[in-house]
Amino acid sequence: MLGTLVAGLLSLEGALLVALVALLYYYAVVRRMRYFAERGVPYLPPVPLLGNGADFITRKRHITDVLGEMCHRFAGHRFFGYFDFLSPIYVVRDLDLVKQICIKDFDHFINHRIDLDENHDPLFGRALFAMRDTRWRNMRTVLSPAFTGSKMRLMFGLITSYCEGAIRTIRSEMGADGSAELEMKELFRRFGNDIVATCAFGIEINSFKDRTNPFFTLGKELTNLEGVQGLKFLAFSSFPRLMKALRLRLFSAKMTSFFRHVVMDTIAQREQRGIVRHDMINLLMEARKQELRFDENDNIETSSGGSQKRTMDWTDDDLTAQCTVFFFGGYDTVSTLSAFMAHELAVNPDVQERLRNEIDTVRKSIGGSSNLTYETLQSMRYLDMVANETLRKWTPAPFLDRTCTKPYVLEDYNGHKVQLQKGDGLWIPAASIMRDPQLFPDPDRFWPERFGPESPVPVDTSALIAFGIGPRNCIGSRFALMEAKAVFFFLLSNFFLEKGPQTQHPIKLKKSSLGPSAEKGSWIKFRLRDAVQA
């Protein structure tokens, strides 16, 4: 058998085949790997085929640690080269250059790298995050009014009434001594799932009672950044063109059809019965009716010129995709923020006490949690500082990405210029920037006071880029903060959060996950406040 193979390879055809493979390898890999050297951009020699993320791909280190170490190595540079498998990426680590790219010169960097066929993968391909160019601009203009403070105020009642019910269920699950150790990611996934269901899809669910409802199980599958789904995300972000050419789908037909039916059935019922409920479906139904002005390039105009007035064409999939984006954009990210916030509060009892005092003072002044309003929540300074510090230290999105859409010149500190072309990829290492000691002194310390007036070193809040930066930043940031803050208002009104036997501290990040999550789960002991006080 082996002899036949060797004889085959020694034949002329075999030799030609070996030469062809070697040539292909040379062009596809060896020449590629010289990309940054040819442009005078600093980089670390990549692992062939796997690139600089080899340790992340082989699950030896979390991506945050891989990028963090490289940012440290290239501290004297505004940007450096990184191979995402075989794709060269410019990693921009200098905050001023980040601002220039994402804000001032945004028209050169409008899109993310992901490129999906919106008909083949309608759930994500038609969602705002994946949209490109004019389609993105138009959809962002139409959706933005749905995320203003006044719209959040309308949705707030849905969140508080849900929280009251959920807290009752959690209270009932405490042991005889009034305490229980709970896994935070799972707990906040249930909160997040039900809040998205009520605010985005108009459906009331209690995942603490009905633990296997399809919304929860499919939502978890949809946002899972581990295992096969995690690898799929990685492949779609690293090889967008290949995935498109192979016509692979990010989300299964079953998932797409489930969410499409939920949205379409709800809209049909509301139209038939004239129901108005202050949620996302209602806002999208309003947006669909809205008359807009389009210019000759099909851009929505904000001023009235001699342009055409018509409504935007919305398909069922467009509507479903914008609701599903709550799941995709908001469910895993908010539960990550909340899980790390619970951990930090448990291991920093002084911070927890200060926050609880603020919450108790507010609760007394408004006559009980059920009177909590959006304005009152917004006025809570320390709660805001704790949320910001958690986002800084444990940002759910470790890096942002952009694609160059028009030729652009990057310039290093020493004046060395690099010409970018359409299609070149960029990463912004948000987690490393927010742990840069120049921007945030003592970055590993959880210290919400750094954002307060008493801080000895004023913090540049524009360096807080957990929600991204520029016109392509997170559209749901207000919603995310409203949700997380409301949930903690209710939790700390009822429970003390403490370290338990299963709490891992300091946290080690799970290496197999794209987003940050604790290696051994995030276990925290909840203890009823009234059980202690009784």
Ligand code: HEM
């Ligand atoms: C703690 C929670 C959240 C974090 C940390 C977060 C973070 C981010 C980041 C980093 C981006 C990319 C920004 C950029 O590239 O500059 C983004 C985009 C986006 N997020 Fe969030 N997000 C959160 C919650 C939410 C929620 C609740 C929604 C619900 C609607 C949402 C919807 C979106 C959408 C639609 C985009 C794409 C915006 C566009 O392309 O125009 N996110 N988010």
